[in-house]
Amino acid sequence: MKTKKALITGASRGIGEAIALKLAETGYNVVLTGRNLPMLGSVGDACRKRGAEAEVFAADLSDESEIIDLFRKAGPIDLLINNAGFGIFDAIEDIKLADWQAIHKVNVEGAFLCLREALKSMKTSGGGRIINISSVVGVKGYPNQAAYGASKHALLGLTKTAIEEGREHGICVHAICPGGVATEMVKQSRPDLTDFSAMIQPKDVADAVAYLCSLPNNITVDCIHLRRAASPQTW
Numbered sequence: 001m002k003t004k005k006a007l008i009t010g011a012s013r014g015i016g017e018a019i020a021l022k023l024a025e026t027g028y029n030v031v032l033t034g035r036n037l038p039m040l041g042s043v044g045d046a047c048r049k050r051g052a053e054a055e056v057f058a059a060d061l062s063d064e065s066e067i068i069d070l071f072r073k074a075g076p077i078d079l080l081i082n083n084a085g086f087g088i089f090d091a092i093e094d095i096k097l098a099d100w101q102a103i104h105k106v107n108v109e110g111a112f113l114c115l116r117e118a119l120k121s122m123k124t125s126g127g128g129r130i131i132n133i134s135s136v137v138g139v140k141g142y143p144n145q146a147a148y149g150a151s152k153h154a155l156l157g158l159t160k161t162a163i164e165e166g167r168e169h170g171i172c173v174h175a176i177c178p179g180g181v182a183t184e185m186v187k188q189s190r191p192d193l194t195d196f197s198a199m200i201q202p203k204d205v206a207d208a209v210a211y212l213c214s215l216p217n218n219i220t221v222d223c224i225h226l227r228r229a230a231s232p233q234t235w
């Protein structure tokens, strides 16, 4: 049986790194991308130790030409994990337009361009799967997270249309909306927190990805809302 190939954005650390390792363990070959080549290289080595072939390509997802080049170099893929993203956290009256635009450039436009390139490739190759990493802030409002939250709401809107456009081509599209995950990002967005041990861990998101990838062709799950059991429901 042909080994499937997964492209993971934001694979240099955090959630993307955990997803890359999980996919490598579950039989995928991986294409890893981000801007930090040394960190991507380390993740690539860890994937190879788990038996996967790993290719590493640096790309800035705020640049359309770099995204097109990335997908050209990656070739046909079976799975896209649209994970790269970042936030700048301010009250609405303090948000600079440049910060708003920078966030949307990567979290929405970059994700859209990756999705567009993956759909083109998967329609030609006969199907595939795309998983967009949104957030609890994609469904719920939090103070100081307007720019980031709006970008994650937009990613869910994009997901809903992609689900419909992919359906007749054998392309399953899903979103995962995690609550706070213990990574660099949460340390920036929640400077009040010091103990991250009770939070969702990157591996928990990776396990949700593996679950979606294990679904049979006739069944799908549109969105996984992943929260700490101690937190209130979000949908």
Ligand code: NAP
Pocket (backbone or CB within 6 Å): 009, 010, 011, 012, 013, 014, 015, 016, 033, 034, 035, 036, 037, 039, 059, 060, 061, 062, 083, 084, 085, 086, 106, 133, 134, 135, 136, 177, 178, 179, 180, 181, 182, 183, 184, 185, 186
């Ligand atoms: P992280 O540790 O800060 O990792 C972010 C990743 O995105 C890095 O690999 C980074 O790679 C990549 N990235 C950022 N800007 C990029 C750009 N312009 N071009 C290419 N790659 C870029 O954050 P994380 O927590 O793992 O977040 C991963 C995803 O999960 C994000 O979409 C985030 O919104 C989402 N999420 C996070 C949480 C949370 O609480 N942590 C909760 C829900 C959803 P380079 O630095 O190498 O470019």
